[in-house]
Amino acid sequence: MARYLLTRALSLGLSLIVASVVIFALIEVIPGDPASYMMGLNATEENLAALRTELGLTGSAVERYLGWIGGMLTGDFGTSYTYRVPVADLVVDRIGVSLPLAIYALTLSTLIAFPIGIIAASRRGTWADHGIMGATQLGIAIPNFWFAMLLVLLFAVTLRWFSAGGFPGWSDPLAALKALTLPAVALALPQASILARVMRSALIDTLEQDYIRTARAKGLSRGQAIRRHALRNALIPVLTIIGLQFSFLIAGAIIIENVFFLPGLGRLIFQGITQRDLIVVESVTMLLVFAVILVTFLVDLAYALVDPRLRRG
Amino acid sequence: MTRLPPALVLGAALSGVFLIAALVSLVWVPHGVTGVSIATRLQPPSATHWLGTDQLGRDLLSMLMVGAQTSIAVALLAVGIGISLGVPLGLAAAANRGGWLDEIIMRGNDLIFAFPSLVIAILITARYGPSASNAILAIGIFNIPVFARVARGAALPLWTLDYILAARTAGKGRFRISAEHILPNIANLLIVQATIQFSLGILAEAALSYVGLGAQPPVPSWGRMLAEAQTMIYTHPMLAVLPGFAIVLTVLGLNLMGDGLRDVLDPRLRRGRA
Numbered sequence: 001m002a003r004y005l006l007t008r009a010l011s012l013g014l015s016l017i018v019a020s021v022v023i024f025a026l027i028e029v030i031p032g033d034p035a036s037y038m039m040g041l042n043a044t045e046e047n048l049a050a051l052r053t054e055l056g057l058t059g060s061a062v063e064r065y066l067g068w069i070g071g072m073l074t075g076d077f078g079t080s081y082t083y084r085v086p087v088a089d090l091v092v093d094r095i096g097v098s099l100p101l102a103i104y105a106l107t108l109s110t111l112i113a114f115p116i117g118i119i120a121a122s123r124r125g126t127w128a129d130h131g132i133m134g135a136t137q138l139g140i141a142i143p144n145f146w147f148a149m150l151l152v153l154l155f156a157v158t159l160r161w162f163s164a165g166g167f168p169g170w171s172d173p174l175a176a177l178k179a180l181t182l183p184a185v186a187l188a189l190p191q192a193s194i195l196a197r198v199m200r201s202a203l204i205d206t207l208e209q210d211y212i213r214t215a216r217a218k219g220l221s222r223g224q225a226i227r228r229h230a231l232r233n234a235l236i237p238v239l240t241i242i243g244l245q246f247s248f249l250i251a252g253a254i255i256i257e258n259v260f261f262l263p264g265l266g267r268l269i270f271q272g273i274t275q276r277d278l279i280v281v282e283s284v285t286m287l288l289v290f291a292v293i294l295v296t297f298l299v300d301l302a303y304a305l306v307d308p309r310l311r312r313g
Numbered sequence: 314m315t316r317l318p319p320a321l322v323l324g325a326a327l328s329g330v331f332l333i334a335a336l337v338s339l340v341w342v343p344h345g346v347t348g349v350s351i352a353t354r355l356q357p358p359s360a361t362h363w364l365g366t367d368q369l370g371r372d373l374l375s376m377l378m379v380g381a382q383t384s385i386a387v388a389l390l391a392v393g394i395g396i397s398l399g400v401p402l403g404l405a406a407a408a409n410r411g412g413w414l415d416e417i418i419m420r421g422n423d424l425i426f427a428f429p430s431l432v433i434a435i436l437i438t439a440r441y442g443p444s445a446s447n448a449i450l451a452i453g454i455f456n457i458p459v460f461a462r463v464a465r466g467a468a469l470p471l472w473t474l475d476y477i478l479a480a481r482t483a484g485k486g487r488f489r490i491s492a493e494h495i496l497p498n499i500a501n502l503l504i505v506q507a508t509i510q511f512s513l514g515i516l517a518e519a520a521l522s523y524v525g526l527g528a529q530p531p532v533p534s535w536g537r538m539l540a541e542a543q544t545m546i547y548t549h550p551m552l553a554v555l556p557g558f559a560i561v562l563t564v565l566g567l568n569l570m571g572d573g574l575r576d577v578l579d580p581r582l583r584r585g586r587a
Contacts, residue, residue, distance in 0.1 A: 011423075014424075015423075015424055018424050019424070019428065022428075022433075023436065026433075026436055026437060026440055027436070027440055037440075137565060137568060137569065138561070138565060140564075140568060141512075141516075141560075141561045141562075141564035141565035141568060142557075142561050143516055143519050143520060143523075143536075143557070143560055143561075145520065145523050145539070146519075146539055146553075146556075146557035146560065146561070149539065149542075149543060149546060149553050149557070150554075150557070152546065153546055153550050153553070153554075157546065157547055157550075247428075248431075250432065251431030251432050252431075254431065254432065254435065254524075255431075255520055255523065255524055258524060259543070269435065270524065273435070273439040278440075281436070281439060281440075285432055285435075285436055288432055289428060289432065292428070
């Protein structure tokens with residue numbers, strides 16, 4: 001277990017270092033001067049020089065990288081060029097939208113995917129199975145932002161059950177959750193389709209194992225065998241996908257937040273992009289990538305809990 | 314001749330429609346898509362404009378046809394990047410199993426996998442300017458590890474087979490064996506994977522151009538048509554519905570085709586997919 005943890009932790013650290021170097025290089029090193037990019041065509045030489053000093057672009061690439069990472073580690077994400085406030089403050093504001101949205105969507109996707117995946121696997125080859133598999137094919141093919149528009153069309157424009165966008169803040173938790181519902185459903189649908197398919201095939205694999213036959217021979221019903229033995233073993237591939245999905249949810253949320261005008265991290269990145277505020281883009285991207293890599297690490301730890309073989313390894 | 318799986322036929326028919334539409338649009342469209350005609354804006358479907366016109370009076374059917382061209386070109390080139398770089402990497406990793414090259418390639422792949430791809434795609438297009446070519450690059454980069462992994466995984470078991478051993482005793486080098494014996498034998502798997510990556514590429518292109526980071530105006534693209542239609546969703550919902558259908562049907566067609574191809578090309582899987 002200790003060795004497993006150690007190798008996982010090492011790979012977590014390595015991933016973070018490489019990720020930060022890539023992001024830094026993309027934004028600050030490879031061709032083009034970030035300062036002139038940010039100021040546009042009409043910048044004077046004095047203004048550019050002032051901005052370079054302000055951004056800390058005067059040192060060597062290595063110095064700048066270390067300065068940036070050092071800052072990130074101590075909670076200093078730099079100062080936004082357009083908002084004139086610390087990026088950390090912006091992030092704290094926005095994370096209150098993005099994180100609940102991701103969790104809401106992940107919960108919905110799991111709640112939808114588990115039962116339908118289990119039904120499809122245990123009724124393999126029946127019309128229920130075919131229907132579920134057909135529906136999930138469709139779910140995978142639908143772009144989440146288009147699904148979001150259809151949801152708006154149906155539930156906000158036609159039925160008027162939800163508002164088409166915006167976020168009222170957490171002072172009224174019910175209203176906040178309601179505002180996040182359509183975005184979460186839009187995010188959850190493609191994820192649930194993938195997850196249900198994985199759940200089905202993982203469960204089918206385990207149901208063919210000898211220990212399931214033994215359990216059935218012992219007198220357990222099919223349902224009991226699934227609940228007591230098959231599900232736990234099917235969870236490993238399912239967990240992998242849930243971990244991967246978090247990364248897709250983060251990316252998806254960037255776009256969905258824009259569909260629904262939600263003031264989250266994704267919208268912050270896009271505002272950074274349109275306002276050419278590279279400090280915001282760089283730090284927020286790093287934060288999102290950090291979140292994704294951390295979740296991958298936590299999923300690896302979860303394996304060890306689900307699969308005792310890994311603990312000994 | 315065995316019967317083709319229905320998924321393959323249906324998938325090929327669906328994606329074929331859009332492929333043909335894209336090809337036809339290279340030489341002919343019902344109406345030009347660059348001209349603005351305020352007089353004919355937002356018209357309902359008619360004999361002249363089969364699907365109606367958009368907010369700038371452009372023929373919607375023509376826009377969809379040229380949009381298919383954009384989507385397919387971007388996704389196809391991105392798959393091309395993935396295959397041309399990923400497959401050699403994967404083959405090299407398999408040929409030097411356990412060596413430093415294998416280790417570097419596979420760890421590098423793990424790292425790219427850990428990245429949220431769309432975030433990096435957004436980063437690239439944001440920093441180097443939104444354009445179709447940057448979108449291709451951004452999507453293509455993430456196809457590299459996918460193909461490297463598939464190629465390596467499929468090539469590894471082949472290296473233990475007798476005919477490869479025979480080729481080695483005949484004095485062929487690892488490179489020649491990979492090119493002459495391994496590659497033809499893993500081509501089926503690569504084709505299936507290419508179909509899947511193609512459909513993911515179409516989705517990614519749509520997402521990027523929806524947020525304005527893909528092909529730029531006046532080049533029509535499905536994603537941007539959706540973005541432009543969003544403000545008019547209250548008054549002209551069809552403008553937002555049709556490009557979405559185009560995306561869904563193309564992607565669905567490609568996915569079905571991928572499943573069908575897998576069944577045809579890899580008989581070992583047929584048993585498990587009853």
